[in-house]
Amino acid sequence: MSNELINRFSLLSKIYMAGILVLGSIFFMMNMPLNKYLYSLDDWVWVYTLSIAAFLLCYFDMRLSPNGNAFSMESSVYLATIFYFGLSHGMMVLFLTYFANFLYNRAVSRRAHIFNFCMYSIMIFSTYKVFILFGGLKGAGNFGSLFPYIVSLFVYFSLNLLITLVFFIVSSHPEFKGILNRGLLKEVFFAYFVTLLLSLVLIILIDSEGFFGLFLFTVLVVLLSITFGKVLEWYQEMSNQANKDYLTGLYNHGYFKDYLKELFQETKKAGDQLSLAFLDLDDFKKYNDYHGHVQGDRLLKFVGEYLKNETKERGFTVARYGGEEFAIILPKTTKHEAAAFMDGVRKKLNDTPFDGVERLPYRCISFSCGIAEYESDMYEESELLHKADQALYYSKAQGKNNVQLYDAKRISRDALKFKEDLDAIEEQLKLLLYKDVYTYRHSKRVFTYAMEFSDRLPLTEEEKRTLVLGALVHDIGKIEVSRDIINKTSKLDPDEWEIMKKHVIWGKEIILSDGRFEEVIPLVELHHERYDGKGYPYGLKDEQIPKLARILCIIDSFDAMTTDRPYQRTKTFSEAIVELRRCSGTQFDPQYVEPFIQMIEEYYPEKIIRTDETVST
Structure with missing residues (x-):
């Protein structure tokens, strides 16, 4: 655990740390080799060599991701020691390793060293007891069942995570939520899984090759650590080259x-x-x-x-x-x-x-x-x-x-520039004329309705421009839909309908490839979203849908209802008005439905058949 965490003391965190120190010290003292349990010379040699290996693995940690997350592999030595030699040996190896770290690594505070030592004492003690409880046997050649090893490692992992999380909670550390990040937890779980595998490998090497097996294991893990570090440095360098501008060194x-x-x-x-x-x-x-x-x-x-x-x-x-x-x-x-x-x-x-x-x-x-x-x-x-x-x-x-x-009230392009933009979009739209005259004419009518309706809405000049341009080009993606589907006179089957719905995504890609009219992308991509969230392509609802896309949805639907379609009966203007009111608040944003109806009734009175249903209330 880092200096920063240890130094964030509150009264509650001091009590918690005192509890960890007392419990860890008790577990350690209970399993120290006192006079009654003196080690043999061979035992002491193993304890010292295992401690040296653990200390080296503390220094050469393993980096697994470019974001800097790393873990040290000394836990594999602790686990191999208790699985092969027993708890007393494991506690002594832990003590000597942390004593060497205490003398060598002055960057970490004494309090952090002591707290970490006690935490690992608790973890090692609990892991060994669970290992024995579930039928584990010391020594090699006892891998008939991996269950005791898996359960004991789970305890080791869980205690480490639990002690750390509780410390974050009681010290009110601001990065507590970051500890629960799913990606970080996956990395930690993977690290401990590797630790279990390495501890089992070390047991086998010690049993078959003795001290040479321990030496070989330590050298291989150190080399792996160095290799991973170099690979990640190379990866980071290549990533920087891909993301940086060659001249200025800034991001590209x-x-x-x-x-x-x-x-x-x-x-x-x-x-x-x-x-x-x-x-x-x-x-x-x-x-x-x-x-x-x-x-x-x-x-x-x-x-x-x-x-x-x-x-x-x-x-x-x-x-x-x-x-x-x-x-x-x-x-x-x-x-x-x-x-x-x-x-x-x-x-x-x-x-x-x-x-x-x-x-x-x-x-x-x-x-x-x-x-x-x-x-x-x-x-x-x-x-x-x-x-x-x-x-x-x-x-x-x-x-x-x-x-x-940016101030929409001040910043607007002049009429000449707007005409140039219209001409440019009109050229794109003409591609539809040769493939689908219905969609081409529909786009032109929606454009006209948008021009008329935008003048009656409290929109800025820039919003009016975007709405009008978006209305003209909203169905441009149908260029990518096959003629058989576009010109089909009967109702589309489910597969054909799924293809037809993709026109909004294809339209977005066409606009992006042009690069001049990115501001109309939300209208092209989202004009089939519904106010109640049942539209496509993303099922957005309410104000998740941009305002102009909600407006265009009403205009587009009205013209679709009142225009001859190969697979749909045409509605009269009066019938379409009834349908707009019926779907207000579900398919359409209700704040724009009545203003649009009023505009239609004012501009196109000759097409309105007056009935009780069509009169505004």
Whole structure:
């Protein structure tokens, strides 16, 4: 047990530790070789050689994972000793091993050494008693039944885990929950399973080869420890090369995207804060053109090192996103805290001299920065990326060398840019025209409804743009569905329906491959989710579904009901309105159903057949 744990004393933890010390000392003294039980010379030689082996295995621990988790193998020596020689020998080997550790390993406090010694005394005593209780016999050649060995090892493992967990509880250690991590428990269980196997191997070697068998065992385990360490070092080095940018040494684009995705999901579950900053070096192309690429690379390396140094104490993650663009992930940080921090970084960088920057417009190293914050209604990290990119775009438009927060009320693209985006998506959509004219026309109508409905909703300009573009391209994934299924005139069978449902995933992949419209991904992927959680592909419910996807679900369903379909009877507008109201609160978000119906009744009165059922209440 580490110094940090031992030093976290409260009154309860002191009482608990005193209990462990007293119990461990009693078990040890009960089994010491006093005058009545003097060892023979051969016994003492074995005790000393086993203690030396255990001490070496304490020093050469075994690393099993790149995250730093390791375990020492001296327990295999303790177990082999009690199984082969008996409890008294095991206690003496434990004592000599910890006495040597006490003298040699000054990094661990005396209290930690004593506590660990007493803990192992309890474990060894209990393990031996259980071993004998279940029919175990000392010595080799007694492996007719492995049951006593398995049960006794389980006791050894359980006591170690129990004593450690109770200490965490009584000392109120903040990392208590981390100890119960399933992955860590699996590693610990595997380590003790290996310990049992090695203890049995050692018994066989001692019985057949004597001291040479013990020597051979110790050398092999030490070599294995060194080999595992080297392999993991090599693995870590290769992993770093795969995740690091070759020029700046920062994390690269691929690692950044993967880490942000993981952190985004953790933040969503925990309800924490998360901010993302995009920054772009101002006028880098001018600097590169004037001073050459070699000097330009020096500037990028300098800025990368500067950003790493400024952020490392706060635990932020910096990556080179591409070219002269960098990204910083700021966990547990609000957008206003992130803006204050990044503005301080910007000002400090402005005052940092570097060769040749006097020729730049600001006569210093400067960057434009955009910041976005995680919001509870975000579905995936692409929305956060898009908003940070939009804020960066706005920062550049404000004259560069400044930090801007994403603000949907301020940040919107002009009509010309919106038209360019529509034209680009329209080109993709035309692929459907040649394969499925029904879906193409459906997409165009849903686009029109979305344009009309978005003007009646309290949406920002950016949300309106996203809804309209998403409506136009929401069924793009049907390009991947076979003509036989798309054009089938009868009802789809279960297998065909499963294929049809995959169009939302295929649509997401198509949008991702384009790379220009990632903000519409939630609409493409989730427009068939239901408010009651019975939709697909993930069965999301209520506000787990992004707001715009909930709106699009209503629009898409209304047009699907009122349009000729090969496998579905067409409803009139009046019948569709009745169906919308019937499914309000189950399939559809009720807060948007009535506003949509009111819009349809106002814009398309000629298609409404007035009945008692269709009049709004």
